[in-house]
Every structure is written in C-alpha cells, then in structure tokens.
Amino acid sequence: MQATNVKNVNRQWPLYSVTRITNEDLVNGEAVALTGLPGNAVVVSGEITVQTAWDSETSAELNVGDSATADRYVAGVDLTTTGRTALTLTGFQTQAPGDILGALAEVGDAATVGEALLIVGYVVEGRGGEVQY
Numbered sequence: 001m002q003a004t005n006v007k008n009v010n011r012q013w014p015l016y017s018v019t020r021i022t023n024e025d026l027v028n029g030e031a032v033a034l035t036g037l038p039g040n041a042v043v044v045s046g047e048i049t050v051q052t053a054w055d056s057e058t059s060a061e062l063n064v065g066d067s068a069t070a071d072r073y074v075a076g077v078d079l080t081t082t083g084r085t086a087l088t089l090t091g092f093q094t095q096a097p098g099d100i101l102g103a104l105a106e107v108g109d110a111a112t113v114g115e116a117l118l119i120v121g122y123v124v125e126g127r128g129g130e131v132q133y
Contacts, residue, residue, distance in 0.1 A: 009132055010126075010131060012124070014045065014123055015121070016119060016122075017035040017036075017100075017119070019034050019035050020115065020118075021116045021117070023110070023114035026062070026104040028104050028110065030103065031103045032102050032104075035099070035118065036099050037097065038094070039097050039124075040094060040125040041123070043087060043122045046073065046118070046119055046120040047119050048064065048077050049116060050077070050079055052114055052116075053081055053082050054080050055080075055112055055113050055114065056080055056106050056107070056108055056114075057107070057109035059107045060079040060104060060106045061077060063077075064087070064100060064102050064118070065100070066100060067099070070101070072090070074088055077116075100120060
C-alpha cells in the first residue's frame with residue numbers, strides 16, 4: 001500500500017474576539033453569550049483580564065464555557081480582584097457554530113461596578129489565508 005500525502009499547504013492567522021464585560025452584562029446564575037465561534041474552531045489562546053474589580057458583597061466568580069460544558073475554557077475567575085487569568089486550552093474543536101458563554105456566581109449584594117476584558121484567539125480547520133509549499 002502506498003502512503004497518502006496529507007500535507008496541508010494552507011496557512012492562516014489566528015482570529016481574535018475581544019469582548020468587554022461589565023457588572024451590568026452578567027446576571028447571577030445565568031449563562032450569557034459573550035462571543036461566538038464558527039464550526040471547526042479550536043481556541044489556541046485567550047485570557048480574561050479584570051480591569052475594575054467587582055464590588056460584590058461577598059464574592060463574584062465567572063465560568064466561561066459553552067452549552068455543553070459550562071467551564072470548558074476557564075472556571076472560577078475571581079472578579080473581585082484585578083488581574084489576568086489565562087483560558088484553559090484543551091484542543092477542543094467545535095462541531096458547529098456556537099456561543100462562548102459566561103456564567104456569574106455571585107454571593108451577597110450584587111456588584112455596582114466591575115469591568116473585564118475577554119480575549120479569545122482561535123483557528124479554524126480547513127481555513128486558509130495563505131499558501132506555503
């Protein structure tokens with residue numbers, strides 16, 4: 001049997017989604033669409049940076065995932081402290097277009113301030129913007 005050549009000559013730049021999230025965008029215990037991914041996408045980089053800490057009475061944590069796994073990309077980001085949290089990169093590939101969801105878990109009185117930036121970098125299997133032989 002002769003070997004099959006599976007060389008892929010297509011090259012692509014990663015695509016990035018940048019979403020600003022405020023305390024007014026999230027509802028305690030509910031999943032909210034933050035951004036979308038096309039089918040065949042793989043997240044290759046990303047982070048959540050809390051720029052203005054939530055002033056929740058006790059605590060405020062954010063899970064970021066999708067409709068199948070609520071914390072696929074990151075679990076328990078402390079929104080009451082400024083700083084950067086990297087997304088968890090698992091190599092998961094979307095089968096169909098879908099949303100990246102954020103779910104807030106807040107204890108005590110709701111925050112009156114808070115702002116974070118979600119950056120998601122991804123590539124799409126089968127996409128090519130350039131060719132390299």
